[in-house]
Amino acid sequence: MIATVTLNPSLDEWMSLPALRAGELNRATGFVRYPGGKGINVSRVVRELGERTVALALAGGEDGEILRRLMNRLSIPHDFVAVEGTTRNNYKIRTARPRALTEINTEGPRASRSVLHRLEERLLTHRPPPQCVVFSGSLPPGALPAIYRRWIRMLEPRGIPAILDSSGAALAAGLRARPWLVKPNRSEAGELLGVRLRRLVDVAQAARRLVARGPSLAVISLGPDGAVLASRMSNRVLVATPPTVPVDSAVGAGDSLVAGFVVGWLRSRSLPEALRLGVACGTAAAMTPGTELCRRADILRVKPRVRLRTI
Ligand SMILES: Nc1ncnc2c1ncn2[C@@H]1O[C@H](COP(=O)(O)OP(=O)(O)OP(=O)(O)O)[C@@H](O)[C@H]1O
Numbered sequence: 001m002i003a004t005v006t007l008n009p010s011l012d013e014w015m016s017l018p019a020l021r022a023g024e025l026n027r028a029t030g031f032v033r034y035p036g037g038k039g040i041n042v043s044r045v046v047r048e049l050g051e052r053t054v055a056l057a058l059a060g061g062e063d064g065e066i067l068r069r070l071m072n073r074l075s076i077p078h079d080f081v082a083v084e085g086t087t088r089n090n091y092k093i094r095t096a097r098p099r100a101l102t103e104i105n106t107e108g109p110r111a112s113r114s115v116l117h118r119l120e121e122r123l124l125t126h127r128p129p130p131q132c133v134v135f136s137g138s139l140p141p142g143a144l145p146a147i148y149r150r151w152i153r154m155l156e157p158r159g160i161p162a163i164l165d166s167s168g169a170a171l172a173a174g175l176r177a178r179p180w181l182v183k184p185n186r187s188e189a190g191e192l193l194g195v196r197l198r199r200l201v202d203v204a205q206a207a208r209r210l211v212a213r214g215p216s217l218a219v220i221s222l223g224p225d226g227a228v229l230a231s232r233m234s235n236r237v238l239v240a241t242p243p244t245v246p247v248d249s250a251v252g253a254g255d256s257l258v259a260g261f262v263v264g265w266l267r268s269r270s271l272p273e274a275l276r277l278g279v280a281c282g283t284a285a286a287m288t289p290g291t292e293l294c295r296r297a298d299i300l301r302v303k304p305r306v307r308l309r310t311i
């Protein structure tokens with residue numbers, strides 16, 4: 001079972017409009033609400049792949065209640081800790097002209113020390129103990145950047161590997177706890193290392209440098225160019241290139257990659273196989289609209305077409 005942790009989830013409000021005009025009344029032609037948050041996305045994709053998951057998160061107020069109901073409707077097992085205040089809303093505005101996605105994110109409710117402590121207890125006492133824990137996304141107000149580091153360290157003596165997909169200070173601090181896997185994208189990795197990652201060789205070198213900082217594995221995702229994987233066990237870097245596909249929205253592609261990689265690893269214990277399934281899930285997510293992540297049929301079609309090589 002794969003546990004995910006989302007400290008700053010959201011209710012995502014998706015709207016479609018022919019065009020968006022500032023300062024005028026705009027009428028939406030479509031509206032749908034989805035549970036948002038990176039760990040929650042990972043859990044959705046783990047379910048789509050047919051494996052067991054639990055999504056741990058903080059939720060509060062009326063919107064937190066709606067979030068719980070949406071999780072139930074999607075049949076995603078979850079364990080939410082109540083926070084004071086209300087779960088945030090993120091607005092996703094899809095326009096036809098120009099064909100674009102405009103996003104407005106709000107700040108989440110404050111996470112008090114006692115709330116974070118409660119979530120920590122749930123994480124450490126969950127039955128059955130998870131096979132691994134995915135820490136994803138930004139931190140809410142009140143959570144210190146070292147929170148993921150603390151939890152990764154607490155899981156280590158229990159033999160539970162951690163996956164870290166965050167950015168900025170939370171990523172930098174978390175790396176020092178030596179998680180099993182980190183999964184920044186090109187710009188997150190570049191920001192962390194203070195370099196611009198233009199060419200593939202630069203990305204491969206960056207993945208090696210990340211591994212030198214503590215994690216066993218580093219995957220740097222590259223959008224349509226796929227992903228690279230460096231491992232502490234080898235000097236070679238694995239490169240996975242997806243096929244060209246019709247792209248709708250790449251929202252949640254990175255989260256889908258993480259889910260596919262972890263499921264692939266747990267099933268096969270093979271890194272090439274894990275990377276192949278991860279990249280197939282990311283690419284399948286890019287093929288669907290933003291509210292959807294990836295469909296099993298697309299994953300199965302894309303997977304054999306992912307090209308793997310080492311450099
Ligand atoms: N336009 C695309 N075409 C094909 N595959 C894509 C495209 N965009 C993303 N992917 C797939 O999804 C994976 C992850 O994408 P990306 O690097 O954009 O993650 P990310 O920036 O972390 O995304 P997120 O917004 O979910 O955090 C890539 O490795 C690739 O397999």
Ligand SMILES: [Mg+2]
Binds near residue numbers: 255
């Ligand atoms: Mg990402």
